[in-house]
Amino acid sequence: MSTRDGVAIVGVGTTEFGQLYKDRTANRSAYTLGARAFTAALEDAGLERDDIDGLICARLPNYTRMADLVGLRRPSYCQSIDGAGRMSAVAVQLAIGAIQSGLARTVALVYGNNGRSAGATYGGGEDGGPTTGYDTSYGMTSPGAYVALMYQRYREMYSAPDLALAPLAINNRAHAMHNENAVMRTPLTIDDYVNGRYIAEPLRLFDYCLINDGGVAMILTSTAIAAKLNRPMVTIRATASSGDLTNFYTSDDFFQQSCNSVANRVFSAAGMSTKDVDCVQIYDNFTPTILFSLEGFGYCAPGTSWDWVRDGRIGLGGELPVNTSGGHTSESYMQGWGLHVEAVRQLRGEAGSRQVPDCEVVQYICASPITASHLLVRS
Numbered sequence: 001m002s003t004r005d006g007v008a009i010v011g012v013g014t015t016e017f018g019q020l021y022k023d024r025t026a027n028r029s030a031y032t033l034g035a036r037a038f039t040a041a042l043e044d045a046g047l048e049r050d051d052i053d054g055l056i057c058a059r060l061p062n063y064t065r066m067a068d069l070v071g072l073r074r075p076s077y078c079q080s081i082d083g084a085g086r087m088s089a090v091a092v093q094l095a096i097g098a099i100q101s102g103l104a105r106t107v108a109l110v111y112g113n114n115g116r117s118a119g120a121t122y123g124g125g126e127d128g129g130p131t132t133g134y135d136t137s138y139g140m141t142s143p144g145a146y147v148a149l150m151y152q153r154y155r156e157m158y159s160a161p162d163l164a165l166a167p168l169a170i171n172n173r174a175h176a177m178h179n180e181n182a183v184m185r186t187p188l189t190i191d192d193y194v195n196g197r198y199i200a201e202p203l204r205l206f207d208y209c210l211i212n213d214g215g216v217a218m219i220l221t222s223t224a225i226a227a228k229l230n231r232p233m234v235t236i237r238a239t240a241s242s243g244d245l246t247n248f249y250t251s252d253d254f255f256q257q258s259c260n261s262v263a264n265r266v267f268s269a270a271g272m273s274t275k276d277v278d279c280v281q282i283y284d285n286f287t288p289t290i291l292f293s294l295e296g297f298g299y300c301a302p303g304t305s306w307d308w309v310r311d312g313r314i315g316l317g318g319e320l321p322v323n324t325s326g327g328h329t330s331e332s333y334m335q336g337w338g339l340h341v342e343a344v345r346q347l348r349g350e351a352g353s354r355q356v357p358d359c360e361v362v363q364y365i366c367a368s369p370i371t372a373s374h375l376l377v378r379s
Helices: 017-022 030-045 063-070 087-101 143-158 166-176 190-195 256-270 288-296 337-348
Strands: 007-014 054-058 077-081 106-114 198-200 213-222 234-243 279-282 361-366 370-378
Touching (some): 007 030, 007 087, 007 337, 017 213, 030 063, 030 106, 030 213, 054 063, 063 077, 077 087, 087 234, 087 337, 087 361, 087 370, 143 198, 143 288, 213 337, 234 256, 234 337, 279 288, 337 361
Parallel strands (some): 054 077, 054 106, 279 361
Antiparallel strands (some): 007 213, 106 213, 234 370, 361 370
């Protein structure tokens, strides 16, 4: 879907991920974290609370409680969506639809996560997810186990070597070292990677996302309103999505068909190609999803991404910087939300020592049971 440059992200806010990781507390509330991020995003946009007439909450099931915390009494548009990582892109699409249809003028997207303090494991046969009952009895105890199985298939098909994922984890950490807000900022060497224990073989410790606390918020509005705010304008040139829906978290083609569909539509709607993109923010709950995404969106041929990402190609100063904030394995696992914020900061030129020079186009990609992508541009 083309937005005709009609929708802009005008405010972003995050909590202090690294500090929250150090100061774990059982009493931490996801709602409070979301409210802090909302306040930061509102200040960033230069807006007042009364300017917000739409609210979308994620991982915060009670939008009434969230609205009360931030003082939104009578929004024109409000709803909650679940906390799965694929839903961050969906939330952006919902906000675009609300703005373009006239249901709301300015929509706040608020995400809160107290998973580390609450003891979340993202697996272990918890009720309500794809890894229960029958699946658990066969060892599929988490999305990570499913991705490990997918990656084992990928390795067999394409002869990927044992350490093919190491450059991805090391690249994320190298970028996080430039990010004062990141959870993990110490250098990660190849020896560190190899010595990391297997969680679900062939995935090692550093192939897994973090479990942490934090809040993220974004504010979207029309470009007509955004133009009056005297802030750098980041517009959403196009967005698209596709389901790959089964009763389990895996895909026998590594989400390639859904990625191809989304890639064709989002690039066509934007009038762009991969050659126009200056950096990519890829949803990386586990490092293999970076490989699947790069192939599915046409940055390299199927089966070649494990070789393509080596030798600094996806690092700062490389051909295609990927996950410039440190991604989900080093910055913070905010289930895609933090990656959206990083895209905005890159386009504004606010990324400090990790800034991609002359960054004008950023792509967000999530390869998952709901594959989605946006092309964001500096206007």
